[in-house]
Amino acid sequence: MIPMLILEYALSYAQIAMVVAVGLSCWRMIRGPRAQDRVLASETIYVNAMLLFLLIGMGNGNVFFFEAALVIAVLGFITTVCAAKFLMRGEVVE
Amino acid sequence: MNQVTGLPPVAAILISLFVVAGSSLALLGSLGLVRLKSFYQRLHAPTLGYSYGTLLIVLASMAMFSLLEKRPVVHEIIIGVFMLITTPISLLMLGRAALRRDRDTKLGHDEVVPPRLPHEDPGPIQPRDLSNYGEGLIDRGLLGKAPPHDPDRDQEPRE
Numbered sequence: 001m002i003p004m005l006i007l008e009y010a011l012s013y014a015q016i017a018m019v020v021a022v023g024l025s026c027w028r029m030i031r032g033p034r035a036q037d038r039v040l041a042s043e044t045i046y047v048n049a050m051l052l053f054l055l056i057g058m059g060n061g062n063v064f065f066f067e068a069a070l071v072i073a074v075l076g077f078i079t080t081v082c083a084a085k086f087l088m089r090g091e092v093v094e
Numbered sequence: 095m096n097q098v099t100g101l102p103p104v105a106a107i108l109i110s111l112f113v114v115a116g117s118s119l120a121l122l123g124s125l126g127l128v129r130l131k132s133f134y135q136r137l138h139a140p141t142l143g144y145s146y147g148t149l150l151i152v153l154a155s156m157a158m159f160s161l162l163e164k165r166p167v168v169h170e171i172i173i174g175v176f177m178l179i180t181t182p183i184s185l186l187m188l189g190r191a192a193l194r195r196d197r198d199t200k201l202g203h204d205e206v207v208p209p210r211l212p213h214e215d216p217g218p219i220q221p222r223d224l225s226n227y228g229e230g231l232i233d234r235g236l237l238g239k240a241p242p243h244d245p246d247r248d249q250e251p252r253e
Contacts, residue, residue, distance in 0.1 A: 003106035010110030014117035014151075021117075021124035021143070028127050028136075036133055036192040043184060044127055044140040050173070051120055051143070051151050055113065058155050061162065066155075066170060073176055080184040088191035 046076025
């Protein structure tokens, strides 16, 4: 039962680490000197939240967290691309 | 967490290694996002989490669910392939947007505004012939000797 205990501790550590990573990215998003820093921080928040959802799904044995993680990944990509287009041209749809 | 009891011990230790390594890499990426100085350095740091963190955690999730359900569970690979495709696109667009913004605001590739260059002493002020100013040439002396003015040519009609 020792490996199961190790796995549980590893999953708990990983979830806490992802929460801390989201917090650090939030700090950069609040602090960020310019707009592209905030966009990069939002992309990092999306990816870290996606990994956090995957880890919660591993801990629960629940498949629905995988679908939530997939939706978060797609939304993060679309958000970053739209924000980068807006920063580059000043408008999203040309 | 009582559903993980069906795992073999070696697989459990391997999965926990993968999970710890992936989440530590993602945490390091966010730490670099906080600590690095300029934007172009910060653009590199979270890619640890985008590539290796996602890869390791997706592999661990696939291995764990495959071993738990006694059948190959590979639907997590969608996330891995999606991150593999979309992350370079979004970061490339973001970097190009930042380059364009820096070029528009005359900033260097750094956060701080670069200091003014020390003003060079131009020497004594020389008079310059500015009669052709507006045709793209400030110093008329570059043209060499100008032809002498011919008052008869002023009367000719121009095409």
